[in-house]
Amino acid sequence: MAADIVVALAFNAGLTAFSYGVGRPIVHAMGDNGPAGVRRLDGGLFALALGFGAIIAVYLFLGLGDVLNKPTAWVVYAVAGAIALAQYKGITAESRAAFERLRKLQPPAWALALVAVIAVHAFLNLVGAMAPPSMADPLRHHLASSAYYADVGGFPFVPVIFWNIPGVLHVGYTVELLVASDIAPAVTHFSFSLLTAGAVFVLGRRFAGWKVGLIAATIFYSLPMTTELAAAPMVEMGAAFFAVLAVYALLTASKDADLRWILLAGLLGGLAGATKPWALLAGPAGLAVILVVQGTGVLQRPRRTAVALVAFSLAFGLVLGPWLIRNYVAAGDPLWPIGYQVFRGDMWTDWHFDKFSSWETGPGKSVLNFVLGPWNLTNEIGSFTQNRGPLSGSLLTPILLIFIPAAWLFATARNKATGSLLAALAAFAALAYVVWFAGYQQPRYIQVVHPLLAVLAGAGVVAVSGTGRRWLALAAAGLLGLSLVGTLGVSVAFNSGFFPVVFGAESRDDFLEAKVSNISSVMWVNQNLPQDAKVLVMGLAGWYYFDLDWLVGDSAYQGHLAYHDMTDPDGLVMKLSEVGVTHVVVQGAVDVEPTLLGWAVRVGGPSYKERALEELLTDLELPPVTPSDFGARPFVLLAGLEAEGRLGLVHRGEENVVRSRTFGGSDTVEFLVYELLERQTP
Amino acid sequence: MLVRFIKDHWKPMVFSAWAVGVLVAYLGQFSGSLDSIRDVLDRIFGGV
Numbered sequence: 001m002a003a004d005i006v007v008a009l010a011f012n013a014g015l016t017a018f019s020y021g022v023g024r025p026i027v028h029a030m031g032d033n034g035p036a037g038v039r040r041l042d043g044g045l046f047a048l049a050l051g052f053g054a055i056i057a058v059y060l061f062l063g064l065g066d067v068l069n070k071p072t073a074w075v076v077y078a079v080a081g082a083i084a085l086a087q088y089k090g091i092t093a094e095s096r097a098a099f100e101r102l103r104k105l106q107p108p109a110w111a112l113a114l115v116a117v118i119a120v121h122a123f124l125n126l127v128g129a130m131a132p133p134s135m136a137d138p139l140r141h142h143l144a145s146s147a148y149y150a151d152v153g154g155f156p157f158v159p160v161i162f163w164n165i166p167g168v169l170h171v172g173y174t175v176e177l178l179v180a181s182d183i184a185p186a187v188t189h190f191s192f193s194l195l196t197a198g199a200v201f202v203l204g205r206r207f208a209g210w211k212v213g214l215i216a217a218t219i220f221y222s223l224p225m226t227t228e229l230a231a232a233p234m235v236e237m238g239a240a241f242f243a244v245l246a247v248y249a250l251l252t253a254s255k256d257a258d259l260r261w262i263l264l265a266g267l268l269g270g271l272a273g274a275t276k277p278w279a280l281l282a283g284p285a286g287l288a289v290i291l292v293v294q295g296t297g298v299l300q301r302p303r304r305t306a307v308a309l310v311a312f313s314l315a316f317g318l319v320l321g322p323w324l325i326r327n328y329v330a331a332g333d334p335l336w337p338i339g340y341q342v343f344r345g346d347m348w349t350d351w352h353f354d355k356f357s358s359w360e361t362g363p364g365k366s367v368l369n370f371v372l373g374p375w376n377l378t379n380e381i382g383s384f385t386q387n388r389g390p391l392s393g394s395l396l397t398p399i400l401l402i403f404i405p406a407a408w409l410f411a412t413a414r415n416k417a418t419g420s421l422l423a424a425l426a427a428f429a430a431l432a433y434v435v436w437f438a439g440y441q442q443p444r445y446i447q448v449v450h451p452l453l454a455v456l457a458g459a460g461v462v463a464v465s466g467t468g469r470r471w472l473a474l475a476a477a478g479l480l481g482l483s484l485v486g487t488l489g490v491s492v493a494f495n496s497g498f499f500p501v502v503f504g505a506e507s508r509d510d511f512l513e514a515k516v517s518n519i520s521s522v523m524w525v526n527q528n529l530p531q532d533a534k535v536l537v538m539g540l541a542g543w544y545y546f547d548l549d550w551l552v553g554d555s556a557y558q559g560h561l562a563y564h565d566m567t568d569p570d571g572l573v574m575k576l577s578e579v580g581v582t583h584v585v586v587q588g589a590v591d592v593e594p595t596l597l598g599w600a601v602r603v604g605g606p607s608y609k610e611r612a613l614e615e616l617l618t619d620l621e622l623p624p625v626t627p628s629d630f631g632a633r634p635f636v637l638l639a640g641l642e643a644e645g646r647l648g649l650v651h652r653g654e655e656n657v658v659r660s661r662t663f664g665g666s667d668t669v670e671f672l673v674y675e676l677l678e679r680q681t682p
Numbered sequence: 683m684l685v686r687f688i689k690d691h692w693k694p695m696v697f698s699a700w701a702v703g704v705l706v707a708y709l710g711q712f713s714g715s716l717d718s719i720r721d722v723l724d725r726i727f728g729g730v
Binding site: 405406472475479 | 693
């Protein structure tokens with residue numbers, strides 16, 4: 001455990017330094033009017049982003065060529081290191097000059113206090129990141145897919161939802177699982193959380209002054225959602241980092257529509273979209289920013305505006321190209337399976353589509369709720385988080401909602417550059433909000449906008465403080481201070497659960513048992529089934545921790561097992577034999593009778609309880625009618641196999657379903673492990 | 683005089699009302715979560 005942590009920290013320190021080293025010559029090649037000509041920290045972040053993107057691109061193409069393995073991963077890492085080392089003199093001279101400037105700074109006490117707040121949050125988040133992975137999404141997608149890619153040495157198309165786009169960070173996570181440890185991806189994501197805070201600072205500082213930048217960075221980094229995400233191997237922080245720098249580049253391009261900056265913004269926007277599908281909205285939002293920045297120039301110089309829009313789009317598409325082309329070639333849908341409605345891609349069906357398009361959170365999609373969205377996201381967060389309550393990690397602080405309007409209300413306190421910043425950020429946020437509102441309305445899916453909202457709120461705080469009314473300035477400072485104390489408390493509460501395992505007071509196994517739902521079934525399979533077994537997993541938890549060969553079995557989450565085409569158990573045996581499945585594990589859930597038919601009833605609904613197995617098997621001759629039929633079908637097929645003695649129960653055990661990683665508590669349920677007793681040669 | 687006062691101070695007044703309104707609504711959503719908060723505090727401080 002300790003070794004894993006040290007390796008993770010060392011690998012990430014190298015990756016960050018080498019990314020800067022690789023990106024630095026790219027930035028210099030863009031000339032003095034490009035990112036090399038802006039302030040050192042700003043240019044450094046651009047260098048880091050471009051260098052990281054370049055390194056990931058090399059790894060991606062190695063993976064697409066099926067030659068991504070330990071030796072090639074180390075070679076690329078070493079070459080990147082050599083490029084950085086070759087610039088040793090230049091980089092150390094820059095660093096020395098930067099530290100010298102930092103030393104001479106004489107910031108006011110409040111500024112130091114804000115830096116201290118960020119530092120405390122960062123320490124807590126880093127501890128959280130050093131714990132074994134326990135968040136559900138990484139175990140199901142971000143790490144599970146990366147572990148698979150690391151195993152097979154490439155990025156084959158895998159028809160499992162959310163695995164289809166090996167995003168920018170997924171490529172990095174794959175490399176880290178190959179050569180470092182499974183702590184490393186979370187540390188990388190933590191690094192991107194700090195880099196995003198840095199990007200927020202430089203964006204605010206460049207266009208509205210250092211006070212706005214610092215306050216904005218503090219607001220962003222203290223958001224509970226930042227806390228929750230920064231400590232886990234998610235991908236949102238990478239997308240946010242690239243998106244913020246893309247906005248910086250678009251604003252710098254200004255009314256002249258400097259193509260260099262526009263292209264840079266397109267590349268960075270593309271990196272954001274290639275990191276998380278929901279960050280694809282950086283594309284249309286970026287176009288909106290171009291139009292806002294151009295303002296009246298859109299009519300006066302339409303040709304220049306058109307060139308800027310096309311250049312941004314081309315650069316954006318260039319970065320996304322490899323993923324889109326790979327998916328289109330493999331399944332006929334460049335965004336498989338998100339583009340199903342348009343492309344009708346392979347290995348996906350109307351039942352899959354109906355299942356996922358029926359997902360919706362929030363209080364509803366009325367016009368009133370559209371207008372009240374920001375209010376509801378702040379003050380009614382429970383309605384967006386399946387009533388898990390306001391103390392979830394999706395919580396926003398009231399600081400955003402209170403101070404963002406103030407940026408406009410006290411508009412006289414700002415200058416022209418700030419006005420341009422506010423308009424651009426508002427355009428980006430508004431477009432992102434429209435797309436988000438039309439979709440599933442999961443609060444995390446609009447996280448890419450949070451850093452920009454923090455800049456708006458920072459501008460609001462400074463505007464309120466600059467009105468010349470002392471009582472108002474004190475009230476603003478008091479509100480901000482109270483909010484920061486509260487969010488620090490949330491961070492302590494959230495990350496305190498990780499301290500024992502990171503500092504050796506709790507074993508890794510005990511930690512996973514307390515934090516990861518259904519981990520007992522995963523561990524039982526790992527420890528008791530033969531090494532050459534291949535397990536069909538009927539359940540959605542802890543996939544990353546399966547050591548044996550395994551396959552997603554849920555009907556809705558994958559497209560490789562077409563249960564809907566199987567009209568009897570023979571069809572299932574044939575398919576399972578074809579893909580080499582030897583065992584089936586059915587993970588437990590609350591309020592489900594732990595039998596195959598119990599699961600059919602849970603997924604299919606009450607009508608499945610009223611019918612005997614024979615009748616359910618007879619009904620398989622007809623295609624599924626509803627998504628519920630589609631979901632219940634594999635359990636009916638498996639129950640048919642069990643009834644015929646072709647599937648034998650090997651083990652029935654108990655496991656926990658965790659209610660909350662933060663608050664603790666769990667329910668005990670039963671899991672089932674079966675062996676396929678009869679296999680057929682296809 | 684009142685008109686002049688409002689003309690001079692409407693922005694701070696609007697902002698103050700807005701801030702108080704948001705704050706009250708925000709804190710209101712925690713009313714049902716006191717047990718959860720207590721659980722977390724108990725865990726961190728050992729039930730003190």
